[in-house]
Amino acid sequence: MFSFFKKKPVTPDVPAPSVPAPAIPESAPAIAPEPASIPDSSLLDFDMETAARPEPKGSWMSRLKAGLSKTSANLSVLFVGARIDDDLYDELEAALLMSDAGMDATTYLLDALKRKVKEDKLLDAAAVKGALKELMTDLLRPLEKSFELGRHQPTVMMISGVNGAGKTTTIGKLAKHMQAHGQSVLLAAGDTFRAAAREQLMVWGQRNNVTVVSQESGDPAAVSFDAVQSGKAKGTNVVMIDTAGRLPTQLHLMEELKKIKRVIGKGMDGAPHETLLVIDGNTGQNALAQVKAFDDALALTGLIITKLDGTAKGGVIAAIARVRPVPVYFIGIGEKIEDLQPFNAAEFVEALLG
Numbered sequence: 001m002f003s004f005f006k007k008k009p010v011t012p013d014v015p016a017p018s019v020p021a022p023a024i025p026e027s028a029p030a031i032a033p034e035p036a037s038i039p040d041s042s043l044l045d046f047d048m049e050t051a052a053r054p055e056p057k058g059s060w061m062s063r064l065k066a067g068l069s070k071t072s073a074n075l076s077v078l079f080v081g082a083r084i085d086d087d088l089y090d091e092l093e094a095a096l097l098m099s100d101a102g103m104d105a106t107t108y109l110l111d112a113l114k115r116k117v118k119e120d121k122l123l124d125a126a127a128v129k130g131a132l133k134e135l136m137t138d139l140l141r142p143l144e145k146s147f148e149l150g151r152h153q154p155t156v157m158m159i160s161g162v163n164g165a166g167k168t169t170t171i172g173k174l175a176k177h178m179q180a181h182g183q184s185v186l187l188a189a190g191d192t193f194r195a196a197a198r199e200q201l202m203v204w205g206q207r208n209n210v211t212v213v214s215q216e217s218g219d220p221a222a223v224s225f226d227a228v229q230s231g232k233a234k235g236t237n238v239v240m241i242d243t244a245g246r247l248p249t250q251l252h253l254m255e256e257l258k259k260i261k262r263v264i265g266k267g268m269d270g271a272p273h274e275t276l277l278v279i280d281g282n283t284g285q286n287a288l289a290q291v292k293a294f295d296d297a298l299a300l301t302g303l304i305i306t307k308l309d310g311t312a313k314g315g316v317i318a319a320i321a322r323v324r325p326v327p328v329y330f331i332g333i334g335e336k337i338e339d340l341q342p343f344n345a346a347e348f349v350e351a352l353l354g
C-alpha cells in the first residue's frame, strides 16, 4: 500500500476527475479547449502527517536513521556523560559544521541553545540534547509543505536539478503515488539532451500506464508546451515536466530553463504551479548553492532531497532553513517507491539526533 500522502478531500465523496485511458503520443497532440475547472470542493490536500504512514513507517525511520547515522553518531556521543561547559559547545559547533549545517545555522542553533540552557536552568546533558532537538525541529518545521492538487487542472510541475540528482527517478515515484491516489498523470520528456533519458521515460510510461509527451526534435520548451496543452485537452490532473540536468554555472542552460518556464506559462496561465528542484543529499553545502542559484533563476516553490541513504550528513537542511528557506516536499532514501516520503521535521531531527 502506498503511504506517501494523506489525502484530505474537503468533500470526501467527490471523485477525482475522470480521464481517458492513457496513450503514448508520438508527437504533440492537438490543442483542445480547456475542460471545466474542478470545483474547490474537490481540492485534495496531500499533507505529510506521519499518521498517514501505516506499515512502512518503522522501516522508513530505521532506514532514514541508518542514512544519517554518521551525523547522529557524531552528535549523540557529545552528550554522553558530558558537562555543560564551553568544551561541549565547542564540540557541538564542530559536529554541526561537519554535518553540513553551515556557519549561519550552526551559530543560530548554538546561540539559541545557550540561551535556553540558561533560561530553563538545564543541568544535565540529556536535557541539553532534548533542547537542541526542539530548537532544530522548530528551525526545520517551516520547510514542511504538501502538494495541493485539484486547484488547477492540470496542476503543472516543472522539475529541475543538476545532472544525476534523481529527477527522473523522483518523477517516476511521484507519478506512481499520485496514480495510487486517483490522480491522472502526464509526463513531459523535457530532458531532450540525452536521447536515452527520453526513451527511458517513454518505456517507463508505457509500463506504468502513464502518458509521456515527447518529441524527437528536441526542443524542451516545445515539449513542455505540448505537454501542458495535452494535459488540458485530456483533463489530466497532474502534468510533470522533466528537464535535463544542468549546473548553475552553465548560464546558457539556466537561461534555457527560464525559457522553458516562460513557455509553460504561455501554455497555461499561472503554470507551472510547482517549480521544483531535486537535490542530491550527498552534495553537502553545495546543495545550498544549488538552491540559491536555481531559486534566483526560477523562483522555486519546493525542493526534493534525494539520496539521504548514502554518505549524506543531513545538516544542509538546517542551512537551507536559515539561508534560503525553500520548502522541502519530499526526501528520498533509496530507489524504491516507498523510499520517497514527505519531509517531516520532527522525524528528520529524530533520525539526526536520535
Ligand SMILES: Nc1nc2c(ncn2[C@@H]2O[C@H](COP(=O)(O)OP(=O)(O)OP(=O)(O)O)[C@@H](O)[C@H]2O)c(=O)[nH]1
Residues within 6 Å of the ligand: 161, 162, 163, 164, 165, 166, 167, 168, 169, 170, 191, 197, 244, 245, 246, 306, 307, 308, 309, 310, 332, 333, 334, 335, 339
Ligand atoms: N541511493 C539512492 N539512489 C537514488 C535516489 N534517487 C535516485 N537515485 C539514483 O540516482 C541515479 C540518478 O537518477 P536519475 O533519476 O537518472 O537522475 P536525473 O537527475 O534524472 O539525471 P540526469 O537526467 O542525468 O540529469 C539513478 O541511479 C537513481 O536510481 C535515492 O534516494 N537514493
